[in-house]
Amino acid sequence: MxxxxxxxxxxxxxxxxxxxxxxxxxxxxxxxxxxxxxxxxxxxxxxxxxxxxxxxxxxxxxxxxHAAQRVLLRPLPPRLDGLALAAGQLSASRGAAVGGDLYEAVATAHGVRLVIGDVRGHGIGAIGAVAAVLGSFREAAYDEPELCGVLRRLDRAVQRHLGERAGDGDPAQPPTAHPASEEFVTVLLLQVGPDGTLTALNCGHPWPYRLRCGPQPPAALPLADADPLPPLGMFPLPAELPEEECGRLLPGDTLVLHTDGAEDARDASGRFFGLDAALTDAALACDGTPVPPAAVIHTVHRALLRHTGGKLTDDVALLVLRDDRARVPAQPGETAETTLRRTRPEPSNR
The missing domain is CATH 1.10.287 (Helix Hairpins)
Structure with a gap:
């Protein structure tokens, strides 16, 4: 009153x-x-x-x-087992901090494991599937010795979620007529071994980009070009899951994991956003030094909003990691003490 x-x-x-x-x-x-x-x-x-x-x-x-959404899509630590991390999300739904995109990174006895995914649709309506995938990954990443086992756990979680959603519909409707029957989740699983070995399983998701700083001009190149598996929820997984060996992540190398909302964004004239060009610009701005993950996200978000005029039609998620397991040159604004602390070995459970 x-x-x-x-x-x-x-x-x-x-x-x-x-x-x-x-x-x-x-x-x-x-x-x-x-x-x-x-x-x-x-x-x-x-x-x-x-x-x-x-x-x-x-x-x-x-x-x-916002408190509930931060628990669901919790902020990543700035460093994880010698890797520098940063993540960012742009939601197409006004006022939503979490949409249909998901990401997570954990340090396990098998290496650092990461997941990034995209639920069909965007906004608040996709949060149920996001919670199912992230909850399953946070358990399976520690329990399963092989990446294939993690993916199968995620697939079962998605199938349970879709089954529960279909069960909430009209019993008189056939299951295929329920909206949940048309939902799916694209997922990319990535494992960074202690020696930098990269192993991936891809279910309908865009491949990450690799940024490498060296004597040659920097360029954003796809991590792999193999055909992905179908998204989760559309078809059963095959009996054998082909893990993709993607080489090694060398000291100073940067990987950029993203959802398709970044590459599918268009301007007023219908021109697609050039994600690889924006990543190259971020690497060029560092003048040959390793690219700070937070700077990559800031550069891409700014270029994306400028390209679309601030009107996104799909959620956009970015997860950037850089290998700092060996000594790398100091970044702008860092002191010698900060650089030394950043390059010291860290416990694997961080």
């Missing part, structure tokens, strides 16, 4: 003044001005009080929603 106490008080005072003190017909211009001012102030105060109350309620709801 507090937001409307002031306007109600103003309204009561105006009514009492009008009935007791004001003449039935204002005798002059001054009295007419006073009468109009009193009722105008009453209406303005009422509108302002209601607006302030609704704004406070909206702010509380947003705080709760």
């Amino acid at each position: 507090l937001p409307i106490a002031l306007p109600v008080g103003w309204g009561a005072a105006a009514v009492v003044w009008r009935l007791v003190c004001a003449p039935e017909e204002p005798a002059g211009l001054g009295e007419r001005i006073v009468t109009s001012a009193v009722f105008f102030a009453t209406g303005a105060a009422l509108a302002l009080g209601v607006r302030c109350g609704l704004y406070r309620e909206l702010r509380r709801v947003r705080e709760v929603a």
